[in-house]
Amino acid sequence: MRWSQGFLPTLRDDPADAEAASHRLLVRGGFIRQLGAGIYSVLPLGRRVLLKIERIIRQEMVGIGGQEFHLPALLPAELWKESGRWDEIGQEMFRLRDRREADLCLGMTHEEIFADLARNELRSYRELPQIWFQIQSKFRDEPRPKSGVLRTRQFTMKDSYSFDSTWEGLDRSFELHLEAYKRIFGRCGLETIAVEAWSGAMGGKESVEFQSFSEAGEDWAVTCPGCAYAANLEKAVSQVDAVEDPEDEAAPERFPTPGVHTIEELARFPGGAPAERQIKTLFYVVDGKPTLFLLRGDHDLSEVRAVDATGTANLRPGHPDEIQESLGASAGSLGAVGVDHLTVYADEALRGRRGMTTGANEDGFHLHHVDVARDLRSPHWVDLREVRRGDRCTKCGTELEVRRSIELGHIFKLGLRYSESMGVRVLNAEGQEVPVVMGSYGIGLERLMAAVVEAHHDENGICWPVSVAPWEAVVVPVKVTDDRQRSVAERLYGELQEAGVEVLLDDRDERAGVKFKDADLIGIPLRVVVGPRALAHGNVELFERAAASSSEVAIEQAASSVGEKIG
RNA sequence: CGGGGCGUGGCGCAGUCUGGUAGCGCACUAGCUUUGGGAGCUAGUGGUCGCCGGUUCGAGUCCGGCCGCCCCGACCA
Numbered sequence: 001m002r003w004s005q006g007f008l009p010t011l012r013d014d015p016a017d018a019e020a021a022s023h024r025l026l027v028r029g030g031f032i033r034q035l036g037a038g039i040y041s042v043l044p045l046g047r048r049v050l051l052k053i054e055r056i057i058r059q060e061m062v063g064i065g066g067q068e069f070h071l072p073a074l075l076p077a078e079l080w081k082e083s084g085r086w087d088e089i090g091q092e093m094f095r096l097r098d099r100r101e102a103d104l105c106l107g108m109t110h111e112e113i114f115a116d117l118a119r120n121e122l123r124s125y126r127e128l129p130q131i132w133f134q135i136q137s138k139f140r141d142e143p144r145p146k147s148g149v150l151r152t153r154q155f156t157m158k159d160s161y162s163f164d165s166t167w168e169g170l171d172r173s174f175e176l177h178l179e180a181y182k183r184i185f186g187r188c189g190l191e192t193i194a195v196e197a198w199s200g201a202m203g204g205k206e207s208v209e210f211q212s213f214s215e216a217g218e219d220w221a222v223t224c225p226g227c228a229y230a231a232n233l234e235k236a237v238s239q240v241d242a243v244e245d246p247e248d249e250a251a252p253e254r255f256p257t258p259g260v261h262t263i264e265e266l267a268r269f270p271g272g273a274p275a276e277r278q279i280k281t282l283f284y285v286v287d288g289k290p291t292l293f294l295l296r297g298d299h300d301l302s303e304v305r306a307v308d309a310t311g312t313a314n315l316r317p318g319h320p321d322e323i324q325e326s327l328g329a330s331a332g333s334l335g336a337v338g339v340d341h342l343t344v345y346a347d348e349a350l351r352g353r354r355g356m357t358t359g360a361n362e363d364g365f366h367l368h369h370v371d372v373a374r375d376l377r378s379p380h381w382v383d384l385r386e387v388r389r390g391d392r393c394t395k396c397g398t399e400l401e402v403r404r405s406i407e408l409g410h411i412f413k414l415g416l417r418y419s420e421s422m423g424v425r426v427l428n429a430e431g432q433e434v435p436v437v438m439g440s441y442g443i444g445l446e447r448l449m450a451a452v453v454e455a456h457h458d459e460n461g462i463c464w465p466v467s468v469a470p471w472e473a474v475v476v477p478v479k480v481t482d483d484r485q486r487s488v489a490e491r492l493y494g495e496l497q498e499a500g501v502e503v504l505l506d507d508r509d510e511r512a513g514v515k516f517k518d519a520d521l522i523g524i525p526l527r528v529v530v531g532p533r534a535l536a537h538g539n540v541e542l543f544e545r546a547a548a549s550s551s552e553v554a555i556e557q558a559a560s561s562v563g564e565k566i567g
Numbered sequence: 568c569g570g571g572g573c574g575u576g577g578c579g580c581a582g583u584c585u586g587g588u589a590g591c592g593c594a595c596u597a598g599c600u601u602u603g604g605g606a607g608c609u610a611g612u613g614g615u616c617g618c619c620g621g622u623u624c625g626a627g628u629c630c631g632g633c634c635g636c637c638c639c640g641a642c643c644a
Contacts, residue, residue, distance in 0.1 A: 009577090011577090011578055011579090011593095011594090012578075012579085012593055012594075012605065013579045013580095014578095014579085015578075016573090016578085016579065016637085017573085017636065017637045017638085019638075028578095036635085036636085037635080037636065090642095092642075092643080108643095109644090138644075140642095140643070140644090142642075142643075143568075143642060144640095144642080146637085146638080151643080151644090152644095155644070156644095157644055159644085200643070209644095218642095303642095316641075317641080407643075407644065408644075409644070410643085410644065443644065444643090444644030445644085446644090447644055448644085460604095479602060481602085510602095511601085511602055511603085511604085511605075511606065512602070512603045512604065513602095513603075514604085514605050515603095515604090515605095516604050516605085517604065517605050520604090529603080531603055532603080
């Protein structure tokens with residue numbers, strides 16, 4: 001394509017409200033434009049990148065036996081009511097009514113719809129396994145869209161669903177996806193790790209996320225340098241570092257702590273206690289009922305674990321007035337000693353601890369000499385603690401690392417979650433009707449594009465890997481009004497097109513600096529510069545964007561050199 | 568939903584405190600000069616100052632309400 005005829009709206013300035021590099025560069029480079037919070041238009045440049053990502057995904061999905069569908073995004077409520085998710089999923093689902101007042105929603109995922117097709121059409125185990133996929137828009141009313149296209153309310157997802165007659169079959173389908181996903185991300189130029197994850201609203205028994213390390217991410221990946229262990233922070237486990245408590249037979253004793261509201265303040269307070277010798281008391285409202293979560297002072301609550309422990313996702317931190325009403329004190333002076341009118345969950349790390357310090361349920365006072373076993377009224381012992389950097393791996397004892405990451409894909413062993421609620425059954429070899437064992441697998445495409453930018457950019461712009469670059473090469477005549485330069489540039493443009501290279505010709509009558517800046521910004525991997533310096537020797541320059549390295553080749557060799565470099 | 572910030576030509580911003588009828592840089596149009604890393608000069612185009620209401624002779628500016636967007640904490644591809 002000729003640049004002068006294309007729509008490539010690059011901006012000279014960074015957009016004011018973009019912080020993440022991918023957001024900034026994709027907007028500035030003319031790949032995307034914002035329409036609303038978490039709603040983006042994809043421009044021609046961005047579309048080319050997404051189509052390349054789609055092609056890679058499609059090839060790999062077909063490679064594991066996947067068959068492509070295209071389901072509606074506008075979905076009747078009935079199927080969701082059947083699976084129970086119409087009520088389970090809260091405000092994240094976009095809901096609407098048609099003119100007959102029938103409930104509908106915009107698809108946020110398609111388990112129900114594929115399960116409906118499966119139950120209507122599949123009859124025998126001999127038709128299985130099946131892997132069905134689509135590449136389609138998803139809608140999720142995120143509480144907080146952010147970072148450009150990393151987290152949006154409408155996005156494109158490759159979602160696939162496997163149907164097997166046995167659990168072993170599900171394991172195979174899952175494994176096929178695991179390997180396909182590794183290839184997909186690798187081909188897009190991303191290093192990823194597969195981590196154990198929490199299944200969340202999808203349900204099912206086991207799930208794995210693919211994450212790419214990036215400071216722009218919103219997830220945390222816990223990895224063990226000593227063994228293969230890797231997990232999402234939500235799911236990660238670790239050994240508790242043991243704390244030696246002194247002999248302390250004394251009864252709990254109230255003591256004044258004026259102005260102390262936090263663990264840190266109490267640790268610094270004369271006569272206070274180090275964080276690991278305090279009991280942190282968190283007040284939550286769970287299914288409408290006030291509830292306490294107890295942790296070691298230096299540990300943090302994992303809300304996902306709290307959800308697991310309580311069996312409901314309906315929980316939130318208590319409001320100040322609720323706390324006051326239940327315990328007669330404000331957050332910062334709370335404790336569970338003597339509390340028997342609230343449900344209390346205690347983290348395993350507190351088991352057997354004594355000589356502890358905790359709030360006295362009276363503002364400005366704490367208790368010393370608390371013996372967990374003796375002074376707490378039969379709490380529910382559960383795992384509430386969030387893993388942190390430096391904790392030891394449960395498998396090999398090595399210190400764990402915790403790093404920011406972007407969740408690129410998530411694969412789930414759904415098991416019978418949908419086949420039982422929706423009646424997806426086939427006959428097995430014995431002629432008995434059995435529920436189909438399902439899996440579901442998703443990749444967010446725009447997020448994947450953004451993650452590639454996060455991983456491949458510098459101060460001048462994006463450095464696309466050739467596999468997903470909007471154009472593979474750009475031919476830049478330094479001065480288009482120069483006849484020699486223009487004719488050589490046209491010649492190379494033609495030769496490269498002939499050779500099947502996706503090539504741009506920057507035929508704009510702009511100064512060289514403008515054209516170089518733009519080419520850097522939009523990240524074309526290879527730039528062929530046609531200028532007087534090299535032409536004097538019958539050469540042109542080849543500039544490799546990512547390496548920022550330049551070399552000269554003879555005009556006659558230029559097209560084939562480009563072909564070699566872009567592989 | 569809690570906290571913080573911001574809405575002024577396409578983009579980036581000033582002007583708001585202290586009311587007087589909208590300005591700068593970039594981009595865009597035309598001309599001349601220039602031409603290897605975002606050129607210079609000249610002349611132009613383009614804005615109901617987020618929306619509604621109020622105060623006032625007069626509102627971008629003051630008051631009230633609403634809407635939108637960004638960032639930080641609880642959710643997910």
